[in-house]
Amino acid sequence: xxxxxxxxxxxxxxxxxxxxxxxxxxxxxxxxxxxxxxxxxxxxxxxxxxxxxxxxxxxxxxxxxxxxxxxxxxxxxxxxxxxxxxxxxxxxxxxxxxxxxxxxxxxxxxxxxxxxxxxxxxxxxxxxxxxxxxxxxxxxxxxxxxxxxxxxxxxxxxxxxxxxxxxxxxxxxxxxxxxxxxxxxxxxxxxxxxxxxxxxxxxxxxxxxxxxxxxxxxxxxxxxxxxxxxxxxxxxxxxxxxxxxxxxxxxxxxxxxxxxxxxxxxxxxxxxxxxxxxxxxxxxxxxxxxxxxxxxxxxxxxxxxxxxxxxxxxxxxxxxxxxxx
Numbered sequence: 581x582x583x584x585x586x587x588x589x590x591x592x593x594x595x596x597x598x599x600x601x602x603x604x605x606x607x608x609x610x611x612x613x614x615x616x617x618x619x620x621x622x623x624x625x626x627x628x629x630x631x632x633x634x635x636x637x638x639x640x641x642x643x644x645x646x647x648x649x650x651x652x653x654x655x656x657x658x659x660x661x662x663x664x665x666x667x668x669x670x671x672x673x674x675x676x677x678x679x680x681x682x683x684x685x686x687x688x689x690x691x692x693x694x695x696x697x698x699x700x701x702x703x704x705x706x707x708x709x710x711x712x713x714x715x716x717x718x719x720x721x722x723x724x725x726x727x728x729x730x731x732x733x734x735x736x737x738x739x740x741x742x743x744x745x746x747x748x749x750x751x752x753x754x755x756x757x758x759x760x761x762x763x764x765x766x767x768x769x770x771x772x773x774x775x776x777x778x779x780x781x782x783x784x785x786x787x788x789x790x791x792x793x794x795x796x797x798x799x800x801x802x803x804x805x806x807x808x809x810x811x812x813x814x815x816x817x818x819x820x821x822x823x824x825x826x827x828x829x830x831x832x833x834x835x836x837x838x839x840x841x842x843x844x845x846x847x848x849x850x851x852x853x854x855x856x857x858x859x860x861x862x863x864x865x866x867x868x869x870x871x872x873x874x875x876x877x878x879x880x881x882x883x884x885x886x887x888x889x890x891x892x893x894x895x896x897x898x899x900x901x902x903x904x905x
Contacts, residue, residue: 581861585669586632586678587617587624588646589685592838593704593718595846596646596680601637602854603678608634610862615672620681621688622653625664629672641847644721644839650681662691669697676861678854680704680717683886686869690882698866700857701882704850706838709753711888712880713871717853719756720845722749722837726760729833734764734798743767743786743797743828745817749837750802754892756837757802762900767797769900772804773892782816783823789905790824797826852877 586603588596600616607614616636618628630636630648640647655661669677669692676698679689682705689699703710706722726748737744750756754771761769767789768782776782786797799820801813811819817830842850853870856877860868868879 581612581675581864583613583615583673584676584678584858584861585615585617585624585629585672585674586648587620587680588648588650588704589620589679589681589688590650590652591682591705592645592650593706593716594644594721594838594840594842595717595850596704597640597643598842598847598850599680599702599704599717599854600646600648601641602851603858604632604637605634606855606858610858612858612862615674616648619649619651620653620685621656621665622651623649624668625653625656625661627668627671629668642841644841646680656688662695665692666695666697676700676866678702678857678861682707682716683710686882686886690867690886693867693882698861699882700860700866700879701869701885702850702853702857703869703871706756707750707753708755709751709890710869710871710885711890712869712885713873713878715849715872717846717850718838718842721840721842722756723760723763724843725837725840726756726833727763729836730760730764730798730800733831734796737796737798737829740827741795743799743817743820743824743826745799745801745813745820745828745830747801747803747813747830747832749833750804752804753890754802754804757800758892758897758900761800761904762896764798764800765904766800767904768799769897769904770799770805771802771892771897774897778811778816778819782820785905786820786824786826790826792905
C-alpha cells in the first residue's frame, strides 16, 4: 500500500494518541503516506483529512483523548453516507484505513471493508467490552483514575462513618465496576451482567460488615444498572441510609474517567496494536481487528469479532464477594 488513513471514533480513551503515533510512524518508516481523519467517520465523509508525518505525532504519546478528535455520525450508517466516505478515500488514493474505537466504530470499519476499503480495527474504549480481545486501550488508565478518585472519597467516608455509593462508566458492561470495586475494597459491587437483590447483596452485606466493627462502606455501581431504570445511585444511597441507618452519599464519576495521561500499559499496548495494524495493511490484509489475548497481540476477522459476546469472569465476581466483607 502507498497511502493509508487513520481515524478515531466513538468515545475517546486514553492511549488513542499512542496508537495514532504508532500507526503514523510505522507507515512513514515503510514509505507509506498517511492521512489523519479529523472527527471520525463524519470527518471522512466531509473530506477533513490531514497529511501526517513522523513529526506530526511528536509529543502526543502522553496525552489523553485523541488529537484527531472524535464524533458520532448517523449519516455514515446510511448507504449514501458510506458512499461519500468511499469516494473521499478514492479521491485521496487511500487504500486502507485504521479505525480506532469500540464496537460501533468496528461496524463502520466493516461497512467500509465491504465497499472495497480494507480496514483494520484497533480496540480503543475504556469499557473493555470488545469480545474478541482481553484488553482494550484506555481500560487500565480508566481503572487507575477510578481507584484514585474512590480512594479520596474513602478518606471522607471514613471520617464521617458514611457509605459512599459510586457510579462508574462502562455503558452496559460491568468490567470497570468489578475490577475497580475489587481494587478499592468495595463492600458491594453491582453490575449489569449479574442479577442482584438489594436486600441480599447490599443491605445485608453492610449489616454483616457492621457486626465486624466496620463503620464506613463503599458500594460501586456500573452505570448500566441505572441506565436500565432499575435504580439510580441517589435512590440507592437513600435506600441504604433508610435500611441500615448509615449516612450515605452518592457520587457519579462521569467523564473524568475518560481523561488523563495514559498509563504505561495503555501506551505500550496501543503502540503494539498500531504497529500490528500497519503491518497487516502492508501485507495486503484487511477486514481484521487487532486485539490482545493471553498477553499476545493477535488479529481476528472483523465479521467474526462483531458476532462474539464477551462474558464476565464469574470467578472474579465470586472472589470479590468473599473478600469484601
